[in-house]
Amino acid sequence: MPSVLFVFTSTPKTLSGAQTGWYLPEAAHPYYVPAPHATIDFASPNGANPPVDEGSVKMFENDPESLKFLANETVKAKLTNAKKLSAISAKVNFCLFDLPVDPVNIKLANEARLQFYHSGKIVSAVCHGVAALVGITDTQGKSIFAGKNVTGFSNAEEEILSKNKDVPFSTEDRIISLGGKYTMADKPFKASRSIDRASLED
Known part of the structure; x- marks a missing residue:
């Protein structure tokens, strides 16, 4: 079974100090596409419990897939036990990135480039x-x-x-x-x- 890695931000605030985090539907909607066909892991620079953008939770409070994602016990466990990026190998995971300046993310992304981008x-x-x-x-x-x-x-x-x-x-x-x-x-x-x-x- 193929492996899929979702990488979440660990940043809780924007440059202006506003609350932020990973955007709910951008994780919830893609999650259920590979879920029946792959092993899915969650990771972030700091590991466990990456912060969610509270505004996105409010905005999508009536979105079925978002509600399903938040209530899913497997998803809750994956977020609670999210791995640190430093423990991830691009050789065994397909990566979805949202972290442009994190040095570990950049290293992992470039490893993924060698494994995926250049092989088409x-x-x-x-x-x-x-x-x-x-x-x-x-x-x-x-x-x-x-x-x-x-x-x-x-x-x-x-x-x-x-x-x-x-x-x-x-x-x-x-x-x-x-x-x-x-x-x-x-x-x-x-x-x-x-x-x-x-x-x-x-």
């Missing part, structure tokens, strides 16, 4: 999650975004939510600065998907 397997991210891939380079030392079609949370969406001062950098600007061909939907918060070679962003 899918590298994917959702929303701000694409920011976790900004430290990954190809065999020539170039960003894996260079020349690729990429999407992610846009500047317009950050401005609408007044979150510009809460994040360390703009996902859209960083993708472009690394040579990525940033794309987005015709309206903020509308679904957008970009696929290029073995990468997939949503």
Whole structure:
């Protein structure tokens, strides 16, 4: 059975001091896709009990998959016993990252690059999650975004939510600065998907 690793942030506050954490539906919705077919582990830089974004819990209080995720005893145990990133090997796990500046995450992501990206397997991210891939380079030392079609949370969406001062950098600007061909939907918060070679962003 294949192994899947969900990597959660350990950061409880934004740069402005607002409460934050992992975003509920971005864990809950993907979780049930591989769950019947794979062994799933949870990890974070600090290990056990990664903080959840309380605002996302409130916002999705009527979302069936989110409610199912929060009530799932297996999920609760995985969060309580989440592994430290330093104990993870990319050789045995497929990784979903949301941690762009954590040195252990960057090391693990680059190991995953060797195991997955260069062998033609899918590298994917959702929303701000694409920011976790900004430290990954190809065999020539170039960003894996260079020349690729990429999407992610846009500047317009950050401005609408007044979150510009809460994040360390703009996902859209960083993708472009690394040579990525940033794309987005015709309206903020509308679904957008970009696929290029073995990468997939949503």
